[in-house]
Amino acid sequence: MISGPLADAWIDWNRHPVGDLNYRNHELSEFNNDGALVLRGFFTSEFVSRVVAESVALQGGAFYANSTHNVYLTPQDPQFSDDHAINRQVASSKGLIADDQIPTDSPLRDVYENARFREFLCALLGVEAVYPYADRLSSINVHYAPRGRELGWHFDNSSFAVTTLLQEPESGGVFEYVPDVRDSDDGDMAFDRVAAVLDNAENISQLNFDPGDLVLFRGRNALHRVTPTEGSVTRVLAVFAYNDEPDIGLSTSALETFYGRTK
Numbered sequence: 001m002i003s004g005p006l007a008d009a010w011i012d013w014n015r016h017p018v019g020d021l022n023y024r025n026h027e028l029s030e031f032n033n034d035g036a037l038v039l040r041g042f043f044t045s046e047f048v049s050r051v052v053a054e055s056v057a058l059q060g061g062a063f064y065a066n067s068t069h070n071v072y073l074t075p076q077d078p079q080f081s082d083d084h085a086i087n088r089q090v091a092s093s094k095g096l097i098a099d100d101q102i103p104t105d106s107p108l109r110d111v112y113e114n115a116r117f118r119e120f121l122c123a124l125l126g127v128e129a130v131y132p133y134a135d136r137l138s139s140i141n142v143h144y145a146p147r148g149r150e151l152g153w154h155f156d157n158s159s160f161a162v163t164t165l166l167q168e169p170e171s172g173g174v175f176e177y178v179p180d181v182r183d184s185d186d187g188d189m190a191f192d193r194v195a196a197v198l199d200n201a202e203n204i205s206q207l208n209f210d211p212g213d214l215v216l217f218r219g220r221n222a223l224h225r226v227t228p229t230e231g232s233v234t235r236v237l238a239v240f241a242y243n244d245e246p247d248i249g250l251s252t253s254a255l256e257t258f259y260g261r262t263k
Contacts, residue, residue, distance in 0.1 A: 007114035010047035018120035042214035062095035085194040090152030098137035130242035135249035145235040151226040156219035162240040170231025177224035
């Protein structure tokens, strides 16, 4: 696991002294209160510019799902009608490149494997350790949303997401969410509230962040989406995906849905 100077060029440790207990406690309090945390300027401008250039070069190999899905990311349930919350379809059309397409010398890998970064995430997430995905595709991803592409309303299967915006679009591409829609631990599907969100009858919050900000989000119970990109500039986002248990990978069906392949 990397702990030396490689990641030091990519993370602004002075602005974000992740080992300082007061700093950690302040950010932990905000994260626990809001279910979301934006750490401004966490990554250096050198990190952003290098990863943007790298990502633009890789964009031709991105997989665009052009799929529809329900907000639970589960198959259609025939015991309910087509217009029921569990069967209503939303569009996701963004593209992505998988972990095995990320160069071995990418700054994304330096950060993902950095011991100090992982220890900080553990402190915020309240877990003893974080682990990469067992499959070869899911640990680091780069997402692309050119004009008109979007990420539809959904709940996350994982308890947390760690991302950074690399390139913002001219307009659109807004992260919208509704917190505490359901209680997944109790098996609460929250059909009525999900239907209200899909019918634009709920108050919707926005999470605003800029390139180089580190974003943590608890999306298992918060319904969220990214609105369609507007303009000629592609929205580009990097995802650092971890698990709080070892040897966990995505299912074959999920791999096929997200990456168009299973290995």
